[in-house]
Amino acid sequence: MSTLTSLPRPATAAAVDAPRARFLDLVAAEWIKLRSLRSTWWTLVVAVLVPWGAAAAAATADYDNWPNYGPREQAAPHLFAVHDSFPLEGYLVVMLASGALGALAMAGEYGSGLIRTTTVAVPARGSVVLAKAVVQTVAWTVVGWICAVGSYLIAQAILSGRHATIPLSYDGVLRAMAAAAMVAPVCALIGLGIGALVRHAGGAIGILTFVVLLLPQFFSQNKQWSSDIRHVFPISAFGRLTEIWTAPAHPGFYPATLTGSTLVYLIWPVVSVAAAVWIVRRRDV
Amino acid sequence: MASSLTAGPRPGIDLRAYACGLVRAARVAVAGPMRMTPGDGHRGGMIEVHELTKRYGDKTAVDGLTFTVRPGQVTGFLGPNGAGKTTTLRMILGLDTPTSGGATVGGVRFADHSRGLRHVGALLDAHHVHPGRSAEAHLRALARSNGIPARRVGEVLEEVGLTEAARRRVGGFSLGMKQRLGIATALLGDPPVLMFDEPINGMDPEGVMWVRRLFRRLASEGRTVFLSSHLMTEMENTADQLVVIGRGRLVAAEPVRDFAARSTRRSVLVRTPQAAELTAVLLAAGAEVEPDGHAGSEGLSVTGLPAERIGALAFDNRVMLHELTTRSASLEEAFMELTADSVEYLAGQSR
Numbered sequence: 001m002s003t004l005t006s007l008p009r010p011a012t013a014a015a016v017d018a019p020r021a022r023f024l025d026l027v028a029a030e031w032i033k034l035r036s037l038r039s040t041w042w043t044l045v046v047a048v049l050v051p052w053g054a055a056a057a058a059a060t061a062d063y064d065n066w067p068n069y070g071p072r073e074q075a076a077p078h079l080f081a082v083h084d085s086f087p088l089e090g091y092l093v094v095m096l097a098s099g100a101l102g103a104l105a106m107a108g109e110y111g112s113g114l115i116r117t118t119t120v121a122v123p124a125r126g127s128v129v130l131a132k133a134v135v136q137t138v139a140w141t142v143v144g145w146i147c148a149v150g151s152y153l154i155a156q157a158i159l160s161g162r163h164a165t166i167p168l169s170y171d172g173v174l175r176a177m178a179a180a181a182m183v184a185p186v187c188a189l190i191g192l193g194i195g196a197l198v199r200h201a202g203g204a205i206g207i208l209t210f211v212v213l214l215l216p217q218f219f220s221q222n223k224q225w226s227s228d229i230r231h232v233f234p235i236s237a238f239g240r241l242t243e244i245w246t247a248p249a250h251p252g253f254y255p256a257t258l259t260g261s262t263l264v265y266l267i268w269p270v271v272s273v274a275a276a277v278w279i280v281r282r283r284d285v
Numbered sequence: 286m287a288s289s290l291t292a293g294p295r296p297g298i299d300l301r302a303y304a305c306g307l308v309r310a311a312r313v314a315v316a317g318p319m320r321m322t323p324g325d326g327h328r329g330g331m332i333e334v335h336e337l338t339k340r341y342g343d344k345t346a347v348d349g350l351t352f353t354v355r356p357g358q359v360t361g362f363l364g365p366n367g368a369g370k371t372t373t374l375r376m377i378l379g380l381d382t383p384t385s386g387g388a389t390v391g392g393v394r395f396a397d398h399s400r401g402l403r404h405v406g407a408l409l410d411a412h413h414v415h416p417g418r419s420a421e422a423h424l425r426a427l428a429r430s431n432g433i434p435a436r437r438v439g440e441v442l443e444e445v446g447l448t449e450a451a452r453r454r455v456g457g458f459s460l461g462m463k464q465r466l467g468i469a470t471a472l473l474g475d476p477p478v479l480m481f482d483e484p485i486n487g488m489d490p491e492g493v494m495w496v497r498r499l500f501r502r503l504a505s506e507g508r509t510v511f512l513s514s515h516l517m518t519e520m521e522n523t524a525d526q527l528v529v530i531g532r533g534r535l536v537a538a539e540p541v542r543d544f545a546a547r548s549t550r551r552s553v554l555v556r557t558p559q560a561a562e563l564t565a566v567l568l569a570a571g572a573e574v575e576p577d578g579h580a581g582s583e584g585l586s587v588t589g590l591p592a593e594r595i596g597a598l599a600f601d602n603r604v605m606l607h608e609l610t611t612r613s614a615s616l617e618e619a620f621m622e623l624t625a626d627s628v629e630y631l632a633g634q635s636r
Binding site for chain 1: 375381395398399400402405409412413414416419422423425430431432
C-alpha cells in the first residue's frame with residue numbers, strides 16, 4: 001500500500017474519490033472570503049461604533065434637557081429611554097453598512113469576474129448564493145446584537161445619572177432591542193438580492209440607499225394609502241418595532257402595526273434571497 | 286487494479302509527482318493513454334463538444350462546433366480574436382448556456398457537478414480574482430468550497446512559485462503573477478482535465494518556458510490539457526493537437542504537424558552579399574523574391590524554386606551564398622491562410 005501511494009495517482013481518479021459535496025464547506029468558504037477583505041472589518045467597526053455613538057449622543061441630549069422636562073416626562077416609565085437606546089440616525093448607518101456588505105458579497109464577485117472562478121469551482125450556483133446568505137445572516141446577526149446591546153447599555157448608563165432608565169423587563173423593550181439587532185441581517189440580505197440583480201457594486205449600493213433610505217420618505221403617515229406604502233419598507237418597520245408605545249390610528253395618522261412590521265422583517269430578506277438564487281441560476285455568468 | 290491505485294491518499298501534484306513525471310511519461314508511451322483512465326470508462330478526461338451554438342441576438346458567436354479533446358495530449362485551441370474561443374470554453378464550463386448543442390467533460394455536463402475543482406481546473410482570465418484578497422485566502426476559500434485540504438494551497442502556491450507572495454493582496458500582482466495564481470487555482474483540485482484561456486499573456490520569457498514544461502508534464506501524466514491562444518507560434522512549441530476555429534466555426538481539428546503541412550506556400554531563405562545579382566537571376570528563372578530579415582542583412586525569401594535549383598543557379602552565376610535554408614511552412618502561415626476569410630476585425634488591407 002505504501003509503495004502504491006507514492007506513485008502518481010491516475011489523473012482521472014480525482015473524479016472518483018471526491019468527497020461528498022457539503023453545504024457547510026461552502027459556508028466556510030464564503031466566511032473565508034468575507035473575513036479576508038479589509039473593507040469587511042472597517043465596515044463592521046463603523047457599523048458598531050456609529051449606533052453606539054448615536055445612542056450616547058441621544059441619551060446625553062435627554063440628560064442635559066432633563067431639568068427642563070415637565071413632571072409627565074420625568075415620571076416613570078421613561079419611554080424616551082428606548083428611543084435613546086436605538087436611535088434611527090445611528091441604525092440607518094447599520095442598515096446601509098450591512099446592506100452594502102451584502103450587496104458587495106454578490107456584486108463584488110461580478111465586478112472582479114471572480115464569480116466565474118467561483119462558478120467553475122462550484123457549478124451549483126444556487127448553493128453559492130445560499131451560502132453567502134447564511135454567512136451574511138450569521139455575521140450581521142452577531143454584529144447587530146453587539147450594536148443593540150451596546151447602544152442600550154450606553155444609553156442606560158448615561159440616563160442612570162437622572163434615574164431615567166427603562167429596564168429590559170419592561171414590556172416591549174426586549175422586542176425593540178431585537179428589532180434594532182436584526183435590522184442588520186435583514187438589510188444585508190436585501191443588499192445581497194440587489195447585488196445579484198444589478199451585479200455592479202456602485203449601482204447596487206445606490207439602489208440599496210434609494211430603497212432603504214430615500215423611497216420611504218416620499219410617503220407620509222397621514223393618508224391611508226400613503227402610509228400603506230410607507231409601512232412596506234424596512235425603515236418604517238424598524239421605527240415601529242423599536243417603539244414601545246405609539247398613538248392609535250386615527251384620521252391623519254396611520255401608524256404601522258407590529259405584525260405588519262414583523263412581516264416586513266421576514267418577507268424582504270426571503271424574497272431577496274429567492275430572487276438572487278433564481279436570477280443567478282438562470283443567467284449566464 | 287484501478288481501485289487499489291485510487292484507494293490510497295492522494296499525492297497530488299507535488300514534488301514527488303515531479304520526480305515521477307518521467308517514469309509516468311515512459312509508462313504512457315508504452316501503455317498508451319487509455320491505460321491512464323481505468324475504472325472510469327474510456328472517456329475519463331475527454332472533452333466532447335457537439336454541435337455547440339451560441340447566438341446573441343442575431344449575432345452568432347459559436348456556430349455548430351463539434352470536436353473532441355483527448356487525454357494525454359496538449360490540445361491547442363486556436364483562432365483569431367473574436368473567433369468564439371472564450372465563449373466555447375465558457376459553455377464547456379457551464380458558465381454560458383448554449384443556444385443549442387452541448388458539451389461534456391468525461392461524459393458529464395460540467396454544470397451537473399455540484400463541485401467542480403476535482404473534475405476540471407480552469408484559468409479563464411487571470412483577472413478573475415478579488416484584488417483585495419491575498420493569494421492564499423483566495424485559494425483557501427476555493428479549496429474549502431470543494432472539500433480540498435488546506436495544505437493543497439501551500440502546495441500549488443509552491444508549484445507556481447508564488448510562496449513568497451502568498452500573503453500579499455492580489456491587486457498588487459503583475460499580470461504574470463496573476464496568471465500563475467490562475468494556474469494554481471486550476472491545479473488546486475488535481476483534476477484530470479485542465480483548460481487555460483491565453484495563459485501566457487503577460488508572462489516573462491522564464492514564465493513562458495515554465496508553463497510550457499508544466500503543460501507538457503500535465504499531459505504526460507495522462508491529463509487532458511486544452512489551451513486557447515491566438516498565438517500560433519506558442520502552439521507550435523506546446524501543442525500536440527489543434528482545434529482551429531474562425532468566426533465560431535470549426536476550421537480544422539488535427540495534429541499540429543498535419544496542420545502546418547497544409548500551408549501551400551513553401552519558401553527558401555537565401556543570404557548573400559550579392560543580393561541584387563541573385564535577385565535578377567532568380568526572377569529570370571521564374572521565382573518570386575522578397576527581401577527578408579533585418580535591414581542590412583542580405584536575406585531573400587524565395588518562393589517558386591526549390592533550394593537545389595537556387596543553389597545551382599547561384600553556382601552557375603558565381604554568386605556566393607552565406608545561407609540556403611528551406612523553411613518548412615509555419616503554423617502561422619497555415620493559420621493565416623485558413624482563417625483569412627474568417628477574421629473578425631480585419632486591419633486595413635486583406636493581404
